[in-house]
Amino acid sequence: MRADLEDLNAFVAVARARGFRDAARHTDVSASTLSEAVQRLETRLGVRLLHRTTRSVTPTEAGALLMARLAPALSEVEAALEVVDGLRDRPSGTLRLNVPVSAARLTLPSILPGFMTAYPDIRVEIDAEDHLIDVLASGNDAGIRYDERLEQDMIAVPIGPRIQRYATAAAPAYFDRHGRPEHPRDLLGHACILGRFVTGALASPWEFERKGDVVRVEPQSRLVVRVGGASDLGVDAALAGIGIIHLFEDWLRPHFESGRLEPVLAEWWQPFTGPFLYYSGSRLVPPALRAFIDYIKGLR
Numbered sequence: 001m002r003a004d005l006e007d008l009n010a011f012v013a014v015a016r017a018r019g020f021r022d023a024a025r026h027t028d029v030s031a032s033t034l035s036e037a038v039q040r041l042e043t044r045l046g047v048r049l050l051h052r053t054t055r056s057v058t059p060t061e062a063g064a065l066l067m068a069r070l071a072p073a074l075s076e077v078e079a080a081l082e083v084v085d086g087l088r089d090r091p092s093g094t095l096r097l098n099v100p101v102s103a104a105r106l107t108l109p110s111i112l113p114g115f116m117t118a119y120p121d122i123r124v125e126i127d128a129e130d131h132l133i134d135v136l137a138s139g140n141d142a143g144i145r146y147d148e149r150l151e152q153d154m155i156a157v158p159i160g161p162r163i164q165r166y167a168t169a170a171a172p173a174y175f176d177r178h179g180r181p182e183h184p185r186d187l188l189g190h191a192c193i194l195g196r197f198v199t200g201a202l203a204s205p206w207e208f209e210r211k212g213d214v215v216r217v218e219p220q221s222r223l224v225v226r227v228g229g230a231s232d233l234g235v236d237a238a239l240a241g242i243g244i245i246h247l248f249e250d251w252l253r254p255h256f257e258s259g260r261l262e263p264v265l266a267e268w269w270q271p272f273t274g275p276f277l278y279y280s281g282s283r284l285v286p287p288a289l290r291a292f293i294d295y296i297k298g299l300r
Contacts, residue, residue, distance in 0.1 A: 005077075010037035011049060012074060015067050016139060019057050071139060079141075079284040092121035095288035098135050099144040101228030103275055104128040106250045107144065107160035115295045122288045130198050130228040135279070141289045142279035146272075156276040159296050165269040167249035168206070169261040171241040181244075181264055184208040184215040191243035192219035193234045195227035203227055206246050208268035215268070219244070 010023075013034065017023035020031040027034070042049050049063035059067055099108065104126060116124060127140060135143040144159060168187075181187050187206070195203035202224070205216040222243050225234040231247060238245040239260055245252070249269065255261035277296060279289060 004037075004040070007037040007041040007044075008070060009074060010034045011041050011063075012067065012071055012139075014038060014050065014057060015059050015063060016071075075139060075141075076284065079286045090121050091119055091287040091291040093286055093288040094123045094125060095142075095286075095292055096125045096127070096140040097142055097144065097277075098127045098129070098133060098138060098140040100130050100275075101128050101231065102248060102251070103144040103160070106248060107275055111160070111296060111299070115292060118295060119288075119291050122291060128228075141286055142277055142292075144275050144277055146275055154278040155281045156278045157293055157296065158274065158300070159277040160274050161250070162274045163271050164274050165249045165271050166206075166246055167252050167256075167263055167269055168244060168246045168265050169252055169256070169263045170238055170244040171260065172262045174238075174241045174243065175262055175264070177241075180262075184217050184265060184268055187217050187219045187244065190219065191222040193223045193225065193237055193243045193245045194219070194221040195231065195234065195247075196224050197227050207270055208265065209270040210268045214270075 010027075010029070010033075013023040013027050013029075014020055017026055020034050023029075023034055024031040038050060045062075047062045048060050049066060051058045051060055108126065112124065116122070127138075132145075133143075135141070147156075178190060181190065184206070192206075197203060205218045208215045208217070223234065223237050225231060225237075231251070234245055235247065235252070235255070237243065239255065244264075245261075252261055252263075256263055277293065279285070279293075285293070
């Protein structure tokens with residue numbers, strides 16, 4: 001039983017967007033046309049693929065199974081066509097990246113403007129979130145993650161700074177009221193601003209290291225914010241004197257330079273390896289992604 005490729009693409013677009021109107025905005029195809037395409041596909045297959053209500057559209061069990069197999073296959077077809085298209089003088093197409101909020105904030109701003117200037121025919125879409133997802137099944141070409149969160153069957157290319165650190169700081173007024181910690185364990189007597197991962201786990205304990213001596217502390221918290229999406233709220237709270245924050249050094253550096261935040265325990269800040277761009281080695285590399293890989297390699 002054959003199904004039209006456009007109908008399959010329409011189903012994937014609607015399933016990803018969880019709605020016909022949102023899918024229409026992403027595909028430049030009308031909602032009614034998408035609806036007709038999905039109905040044709042359901043008729044040909046003899047099974048309902050989407051639950052439709054006035055508020056939401058979600059895949060049925062059959063739809064979820066089809067989506068899991070179909071999305072990577074369609075991505076491979078698109079990649080194959082883009083490889084041929086890439087034989088033109090200049091690479092073109094769309095580069096889709098799934099990245100953590102920290103990478104969108106700290107890594108890509110120094111890379112994307114130069115890349116997009118160098119490759120004016122390439123369109124870039126960035127999906128910033130901190131969930132661990134299957135980048136291919138979600139329709140992305142590649143992702144950015146840190147070493148401990150990379151999937152083993154992926155190819156990893158260093159991107160951005162190779163060494164980063166978490167910095168510890170608070171507003172000078174906070175330290176004037178409560179004193180300045182001289183050892184990581186002194187943090188136990190302070191109000192601290194903690195993060196919570198999307199998994200629900202607290203970003204605790206805080207880890208420090210000096211001359212091989214590793215110290216982990218679980219500070220008391222007056223405020224807990226979602227890592228990534230609400231980290232700026234934590235920074236704002238630290239600026240307002242609510243407590244001590246422990247976050248990427250690069251994220252806090254502008255406030256160090258302005259004097260609004262005062263760093264402490266700097267000799268204990270623990271370095272860690274910077275992020276990687278990762279992508280599948282089992283599929284064709286689209287021209288837009290190949291151009292991006294080559295570009296970031298050239299920045300080293």
